[in-house]
Amino acid sequence: MAERRPIDPVFATDGVSVLGDTAVTPDAYRALWGSALGYALDGFDLLILSFMLHAIASDLNLNAAQAASLVTVTLIGAVIGGLLFGLLSDRLGRVRVLTWTIVVFALFTGLCAVAQGYWDLLAYRALAGLGLGGEFGIGMALAAEAWPAAKRARASSYVGLGWQFGVLAAALVTPALLPMIGWRGMFVVGIVPAAVAYLIRRRLHEPEVFIARADRQPQLISRLRMLVNDRATAQASFAMAVLCSVQNFGYYGVMVWLPSYLSARFGYTLTQSAVWTAVTVGGMIVGIWIFGRAADRFGRRPTFMMYMVGAAVFVVVYSRLTDALALLVAGAAMGFFVNGMLGGYGALMSELYPTRVRATAQNVLFNLGRAVGGLGPVTVGAVALVWGFQAAIGLLALLYLLDLVVLLLFIPERRGAELV
DSSP: OOOOOOOOTTSOOOSOOOTTOOOOOHHHHHHHHHHHHHHHHHHHHHHHHHHHHHHHHHHHTOOHHHHHHHHHHHHHHHHHHHHHHHHHHHHHOHHHHHHHHHHHHHHHHHHHTTOOSHHHHHHHHHHHHHHHHHHHHHHHHHHHHHSOGGGHHHHHHHHHHHHHHHHHHHHHHHHHHHHHHHHHHHHHHTHHHHHHHHHHHTTOOOOHHHHHHOOOSOOHHHHHHGGGSSHHHHHHHHHHHHHHHHHHHHHHHHHTTHHHHHHHHHOOOHHHHHHHHHHHHHHHHHHHHHHHHHHHHHOHHHHHHHHHHHHHHHHHHHHTOOOHHHHHHHHHHHHHHHTTTHHHHHHHHHHHSOGGGHHHHHHHHHHHHHHHHTHHHHHHHHHHHHHOHHHHHHTTHHHHHHHHHHHHHHOOOOTTOOOO
């Protein structure tokens, strides 16, 4: 028997192509639904929060900085939750820990509805963020391990679509419900999909690759060290941190301030801003769906490159438009590229790291990006205060050029890699 070469964590494959394996089992579909619905919670929660900031600020007498901090502290909580739940997931199992994240999120989202002032609401948002932080990395790892390699990128894209449908739902229902039930009632509404996700996850099973290859020893610090345990792995981890940071900074920088931008510049009402936001999110949905299929067919690197260039171009184009119809069309195109890449990170990081550290890597790196992304609304707001929203949104294009350089220098092509 030929000797097998050692496996480098960043090159998580034994060299055997499994692109011919295309069978998708019922358990794989259930894993996908459970992961996507949980990620939908993230999108729904954060967008209704952005729509409710004015109402919350008026009711609790908050200034602009305090209102914006409710978004930022949620993202900071997500970073901590991502680290904690990612480590636990690699040791105790994807399904069990995913269920815990839903319970934490639902509990503290419910408490937000009864907050009496700024400080207790801030605390509840941070603790709800803990639950949100675990959703992305664990869900992506679960889907990637359950689906065949030939369809892995589209599976992670389908999980990413969960976020977009959550955002779309928030954009559609918030203008209708907020005037009737208030911001406290909207937090109660946010608990409903969490209950559904909890019920779905009770039927899930751990992927075979996790059962066979997981390291259940309580070596939490060792798992973190595995993200930088050699030069190739450290470079890949650095690159993924940059890519995830740009992804989140650009997304939050655009989406959190987009309703305010449209309102301040064109005098749009909440309903009109929601329509423009929904069209932009519609473009994101199409972009994510196409990204997964393109990445499975043409490879991860070429697909990322195309989307990064497109994002840089359309962010600049969008920032210079003044016609309402042109903004609507360009918003969809901008959304296609700016957030279309979201579905690719789950597959790429699943292929870069082994099973015993996969969820940890996903959650640490993506939520590190969320921490940077949390500065997006504050930074865009500060730039807009001096030079206007148009300049603030246009400057985001520079980030996507940085993305492209880092991708070309440090990220290998992993299409079809067998998970180890």
